[in-house]
Amino acid sequence: MQKQVTIIGSGIVGAVTAFYLSADPTLNVTIYDEGIGQATKNSAGIISPWLSKRRNQRWYELAKAGAALYPEIVQTVQMGYSVYQQAGTIVTRHDPTDLDALYKLATQRRQAAPQIGEIEKLTATEVQERIPLLTAPEPGVFISGGARVDGDKFAHNLLKYAEKRNLVRHKGKVTLGDQGQLLTQHGQQAYDTLILAVGAWLKPLLLPMGIVADVRPQKGQLIELQLPESWGDDVPVLMPEGERDFIPFTRSKLVVGATHENDMGYDLQESALVEDDLFASGVKLDSRLTKDQISQVKVGTRAYTRDFAPFFGPLPDNPHILVASGLGSSGLTTGPMIGKLLADYVQTGQQTDWDRYQLPISTYLDDAD
Numbered sequence: 001m002q003k004q005v006t007i008i009g010s011g012i013v014g015a016v017t018a019f020y021l022s023a024d025p026t027l028n029v030t031i032y033d034e035g036i037g038q039a040t041k042n043s044a045g046i047i048s049p050w051l052s053k054r055r056n057q058r059w060y061e062l063a064k065a066g067a068a069l070y071p072e073i074v075q076t077v078q079m080g081y082s083v084y085q086q087a088g089t090i091v092t093r094h095d096p097t098d099l100d101a102l103y104k105l106a107t108q109r110r111q112a113a114p115q116i117g118e119i120e121k122l123t124a125t126e127v128q129e130r131i132p133l134l135t136a137p138e139p140g141v142f143i144s145g146g147a148r149v150d151g152d153k154f155a156h157n158l159l160k161y162a163e164k165r166n167l168v169r170h171k172g173k174v175t176l177g178d179q180g181q182l183l184t185q186h187g188q189q190a191y192d193t194l195i196l197a198v199g200a201w202l203k204p205l206l207l208p209m210g211i212v213a214d215v216r217p218q219k220g221q222l223i224e225l226q227l228p229e230s231w232g233d234d235v236p237v238l239m240p241e242g243e244r245d246f247i248p249f250t251r252s253k254l255v256v257g258a259t260h261e262n263d264m265g266y267d268l269q270e271s272a273l274v275e276d277d278l279f280a281s282g283v284k285l286d287s288r289l290t291k292d293q294i295s296q297v298k299v300g301t302r303a304y305t306r307d308f309a310p311f312f313g314p315l316p317d318n319p320h321i322l323v324a325s326g327l328g329s330s331g332l333t334t335g336p337m338i339g340k341l342l343a344d345y346v347q348t349g350q351q352t353d354w355d356r357y358q359l360p361i362s363t364y365l366d367d368a369d
């Protein structure tokens with residue numbers, strides 16, 4: 001008998017989970033998505049966790065593992081450079097001492113993370129040679145393993161791939177009953193396993209079950225520019241000190257972002273002030289940018305927890321309902337590993353090594369009373 005696995009949310013977590021589950025012909029997989037405010041669709045797309053200053057070792061293990069999964073997923077689904085490309089990242093520092101420290105950190109971290117790839121210390125001129133768009137380059141450290149991904153296209157390709165196997169997709173918002181009943185616009189739907197990959201919306205979704213998830217929404221905005229010139233596929237991503245990130249996508253699309261706006265709830269309004277601020281940051285790097293080159297302002301809602309760490313797995317009192325949330329500003333990086341672990345759990349019931357990647361899930365879930 002086929003098992004019914006229903007996923008709510010088709011961002012990176014839902015899409016990667018569906019991708020891995022699509023290899024199992026004994027499963028019927030269904031995804032529902034409301035399609036509003038999705039972080040994945042509106043993200044900047046940097047995959048480069050290795051030089052992060054974050055001290056949370058579990059987050060680092062998860063991010064490292066997620067970044068390492070991209071090449072094999074991309075190859076299986078045959079995605080092109082406009083979706084994912086390991087063109088490298090350059091992290092700049094004004095101060096030569098800081099630059100040396102960063103280079104040392106990269107070299108140390110490569111011992112346990114060969115995915116970092118080649119590491120080079122670059123002068124400002126060399127940085128400009130790698131990213132010709134820059135008019136005010138600074139010295140930096142280049143790592144060849146860094147990548148950029150178009151989150152929207154990546155998730156879309158995974159879902160298309162899974163649809164050819166065992167996935168059925170529905171658009172629309174779902175709610176839960178007090179016992180975890182799945183309520184859709186076509187009535188209550190049965191499931192064997194329910195996966196709530198709903199990002200910033202986990203808290204309202206779980207409340208009817210008397211569970212309070214430690215998840216807060218954070219607004220993020222970025223600008224996308226279409227430039228008159230085009231460049232090759234191998235231009236690295238720039239993570240400049242003190243400015244917004246600068247992501248040259250194939251072949252004339254430039255992304256500058258992103259903001260981290262707390263206390264804005266689920267607001268999805270574009271803000272002219274923020275657009276100006278993002279543009280000003282872009283102009284500091286490439287003084288030739290003009291405002292009429294802005295083709296889009298994107299707004300998404302990230303989920304974050306009190307310790308900024310993601311969490312995932314079965315609810316403590318209901319092993320048939322799995323949740324994943326709190327991926328914050330690095331969810332494109334951690335998301336693939338979380339999706340893989342959730343799919344493994346559906347198939348094996350095992351949580352092998354999960355404590356390497358997260359605190360117990362009960363840390364982030366409370367009773368409503």
Ligand SMILES: Cc1cc2nc3c(=O)[nH]c(=O)nc-3n(C[C@H](O)[C@H](O)[C@H](O)COP(=O)(O)OP(=O)(O)OC[C@H]3O[C@@H](n4cnc5c(N)ncnc54)[C@H](O)[C@@H]3O)c2cc1C
Pocket residue numbers: 008009010011012013014032033034035036037038039040041042043044045046047151172173174175197198199200201205219220221222257258259299300301302303324325326327328329330331332333334335
């Ligand atoms: C501006 C911005 C820039 C970013 N840049 C980067 C970056 O450079 N690198 C990086 O690693 N990460 C980045 N991130 C973070 C990353 O995008 C997110 O952490 C990640 O995409 C979250 O994925 P998710 O699957 O958990 O949630 P989401 O992608 O938000 O998907 C959740 C989906 O669930 C749906 N949903 C919610 N409730 C319901 C319901 N009741 N019924 C039906 N559907 C529902 C939503 O509509 C949504 O489509 C960025 C995020 C933003 C906003």
